[in-house]
Amino acid sequence: MITSQQLEKPISDARDGLVQYASLYRDELLQNILPFWLEHSKDTVNGGFYTCLNRDGSVYDTDKFMWLQGREVWCFSYMYANIAQKQEWLDMALHGADFMEKYGRDKEGNWYFSLTADGKPLVQPYNIFSDCFATMAFAALNKIKPEERYRKIAIDTFENILKRQHNWKGIYNKAYPGTRSLKNFSLPMILCNLSLELEDILGSQRVNEFIPIVINEVMNVFYQPARGLILENVYEDGSFCDSHEGRLLNPGHAIEAMWFIMDLGKRLNDQVLIEKACSIMIDTIKAGWDAEYGGIFYFLDVKGVPPQQLEWDQKLWWVHVEALVALAKGYTLTGNDQCREWFERIHNYTWSHFKDPQYKEWFGYLNRRGEVLLPLKGGKWKGCFHIPRALYQISKTLEMH
């Protein structure tokens, strides 16, 4: 006869169960993912990085999207700081930063959205996320190679983000003022992460003042207790707006934000916050999971009516690897066994669908059935960022036991 105690594995055993994954994630990072970008993305003629890369790493388009330049500089700086001081990683970070510094900004210090291969501005600085990743890049680079000019670029860009944050679309904002004033989840979510990334530069006191504000935005404004989910857009006062924007769920965004919050909870030694973030994360995964074909949907409508996004049912790389990070952290910090179960389910889905058996780097875009929709390894949105960051975070989190 099996007792209920025997059925419920003790937490420590279960934790041991995930330890085995640590080396797999670390090896994938070091043997496949970072080498892919080192080999294929460097533009040795013009500087900077190509990110539109075919399955085998060959370049299919030469435009340079500033947020992906920033993310790749951040990535190699971060790996240098956290894994090993490899010269080729430092060189790669400096190579990207040099191009960004030369060509990336307009006269007011706003970061362009995209440039030609040789650095001419193509698309105006309409998107504040270019600035977010630029500040992360230069803050990370300044940590491994302190230079006053890197520090200044990071801090000036960060101050500019704060200045623009409440109307960051500026002249490109198409919303008619006053009729339906919504605020969007993306910026507070990224600020959660940015505040920690910039602590060296901003100083702990400023970060400590900043943290409660972003936590409040994420956990009390965008999180809607009545629905148990985080919405992408709410009215200025935090209330629900019954419109396409207001009903939009972006499960990947919400899941990613929950590991940022868990990181903040760990820093604040706030177990209640960690448990809450973990629980919202699990609920979001359940809400976003495709029971028919597996994988997490890209977009959903909270009332179940048709979303506007035609790509709603696709399975995207970043959603799945961010979920794995959140589950690894959630499991380690709370011991909630649902985290382990979901980690294993999403691990199996991710490795059997996104990993390319033939070439380094993973696929980014699958259709609902999990078949490759676009064979690219990098493009306008996919660069050297989510996968390496996630592989590092997961291996680091799991090997800590």
Added chain:
Amino acid sequence: MITSQQLEKPISDARDGLVQYASLYRDELLQNILPFWLEHSKDTVNGGFYTCLNRDGSVYDTDKFMWLQGREVWCFSYMYANIAQKQEWLDMALHGADFMEKYGRDKEGNWYFSLTADGKPLVQPYNIFSDCFATMAFAALNKIKPEERYRKIAIDTFENILKRQHNWKGIYNKAYPGTRSLKNFSLPMILCNLSLELEDILGSQRVNEFIPIVINEVMNVFYQPARGLILENVYEDGSFCDSHEGRLLNPGHAIEAMWFIMDLGKRLNDQVLIEKACSIMIDTIKAGWDAEYGGIFYFLDVKGVPPQQLEWDQKLWWVHVEALVALAKGYTLTGNDQCREWFERIHNYTWSHFKDPQYKEWFGYLNRRGEVLLPLKGGKWKGCFHIPRALYQISKTLEMH
């Protein structure tokens, strides 16, 4: 023994072969499509039309997109003028026009992109296609119910379109000036059709001056003989731009434009132009056809590298019904037997995939396999326009024999 003459059916027989379809398309229009919109889209409280309609016609969102308001006014006016003077059609057109007139424009006469149900502006007039369909709507309404104010709205809007045409995005244009100056195919394509729609109002002389300019744009600038296809974006001088925008193919757009050109060719009695448009249309269908699952792709990259549009492989209602119009016209005007073959192939695909066996109106969005991706019958882009216009055009074209 069968001779080659016996194998090649005479054109007249083959033409007879498509006549059978005329009544099917006409019945679908009169028994299903127009009744669906009459029953479900009228907002009897605020005026105007709901277009976000579920599979059964129930309303799932109440925002009003101005181009769909204009298209529905155009549709009921056009059917009244061309099929039968049904009072309910006239009432429907007036009902929509009244709402548009009251709430649709800013102080400069630009048409907003969207309004709330009760007519408050939501999204600024960033999109000139709202204006294109507004001018079409009021021109069509003025034909069936001549009123100076309708005529004036149509002509003022048309003049405003011409004034804005070379920089219609205005302040919302995100392209950095000078680096990569591209022009887009959409506006010249619509102007082809608009010029004929507005002939009553503009006068034949002005239309006659206008026609050669738009034909030249479509057939000599955006059509690229070296590739045998129409590109969505070219450099100002008509040359090919090797970038995501420059490589973009939108087969549905090109196919639709070819029946506008065939209409202009008929008016000009220019058989060479008609044959050329027909031949480009067939080549575009061949290039866009999905040999694996059937149907025409939404977007392709002319060099075969990954397109930026994640929805590239979806099968959209308008692409398929516009292809059927183009093929019916091509067949009737040229006798090219490939038009008949493709008509029958796309007819079979369309009726077996887009038509809903349970409710009136057709589905709009299928995945690559031809399964329903979104069950909506109307939304932000799908309204009372492409299907009824196509059903009318096809039945009219085929019954002329």
